[in-house]
Amino acid sequence: MKKTLSLFLVLVMALSVITVAGTAASAAETASVNGVDCYVGNTVIVTYDLKTPGKAENFQGQLNYSSGLKLVECLLGEEAGVMTETEIPNIVYYSGSTTENPYDFTTMKNLVTAKFEVVGAGAQTVENKMYIISGVDGTDYYNRGENNGTEEKTSVEIVKVDAESVTLNINAATVKAGATFTLTATVAPELTSDKTVTFTSDNEAVATVDANGVVTAVGPGKATITATCGSATATCVVTVKQPVSKIKISGPTSVKNGKTVTLKATVTPADADNKTVTWSTSNKNIAKVSANGVVTGVKPGKVTITAKANDGSGVKETYTVTVKQQKSAKITGVKKSYTLKIKKSTTVKPTLSPKNTYNKNITVTLDKKAKKIVKVSAKTVKSGKTVKITALKKTGNGKITFKAKDNSKVKVVAKITVRKK
Secondary structure: OOOOOOOOOOOOOOOOOOOOOOOOOOOOOEEEEOOEEEEOOOEEEEEEEEEOOOOEEEEEEEEEEOOOEEEEEEEEOOOOOOOOOOOOOOEEEEEEEOOOOOEOOOOOEEEEEEEEEEOOOEEEOEEEEEEEEEEOOOOEEEEOOEEOOOEEEEEEEEOOOOOOEEEEOOOEEEEEOOOEEEOOEEEEOOOOOOOOOEEEEOOOOOEEEOOOOEEEEOOOEEEEEEEEEOOEEEEEEEEEEOOOOEEEEEOOOEEEOOOEEEOEEEEEOOOOOOOOEEEEEOOOOOEEEOOOOEEEEOOOEEEEEEEEEOOOOOOEEEEEEEEEOOOOOEEEOOOOEEEEEOOOEEEEOOEEEOOOOOOOEEEEEEOHHHHHHEEEOOOEEEOOOOEEEEEOOOOEEEEEEEEEOOOOOOEEEEEEEEEOO
16 A cells, blocks of 8 residues: 655664673663663663544654663654654654555554663653644644544563673582582673573582582582573583592501512492502511502511502501511421541531521531531521531531521531541
């Protein structure tokens, strides 16, 4: 349906809807538009609706707005005309005229919609002034502010500002089971209409989160905490380490020198994140311990073996191991008898068994008869070392005793005979 329009003036500023960043200094300043509370930086839409007793051929009016408002866009309803610009500040003129198809405002319809950015604090106003509404029969329904049965309604809507982003004070955290920490969410822009943030965990067996952002570490593993405001989200990856609470050492409490025993460290709880321990000894000269808990006896005495958790919990346990003396079981390398001629000699190599016998000294003792016919190179000799026996100038018989010096009572006696040349 074609319409013929007369001159009407409308101030149009071809601007998109402006949202104010949360960092703006004036973003939190309070304001109001026609009594509707808002903030500096908000976008508001003012709508003017109209109802007339009959159809109209002409209309003319204007919107006046205060300096704390910045016009973003102004549109006439479907029943009215096109946009032209005017240089008059803070005023929007509008008008329309048709001789073919009258404007139908017999039911309440939108006439003008204006969009503003709030740029000033305090009370701001938008006022519509209608001058002329002429009916098709020549009746003036509205002439210079005189209302002849028309109805008007002006409404103000604060344009909702959606959240664009959410940031968290912590983006990743590694904690022990049972620990708690609080996530703080910041929503941008500052003028977001609804800043309500919800928190969720994708693995509550690892970490839970309450409505206030308090995260509680539950068990070992990883969980992602998500903060959501509208369609904006932010995440924090939580890694939970289950610490060791106790260590129990089991195994032999004694070992002989030169021998080994293995200790076992059992950590509690069973689901501890790191079950490995570090072994140490209080005295390496008495006993050594390997990375696997293998204890090697060095010499008789007592030593403290410690197992310490490697998870940084500081938990450790001690275990006392006694290193006992390995006594000899027998002496080898000695014959039952030796026969020498006067002034001749022979050698003997007494050796203790087992090899790890702690005291390796062997005493060499001549009886009274043997002392008269032979002499020995040493009265005490190390296991495996040579003892020289030399015949004197007299003949006769005697005995030589080789005895372990470790109180094991292990000995061997050899008969010695010296003859003439």
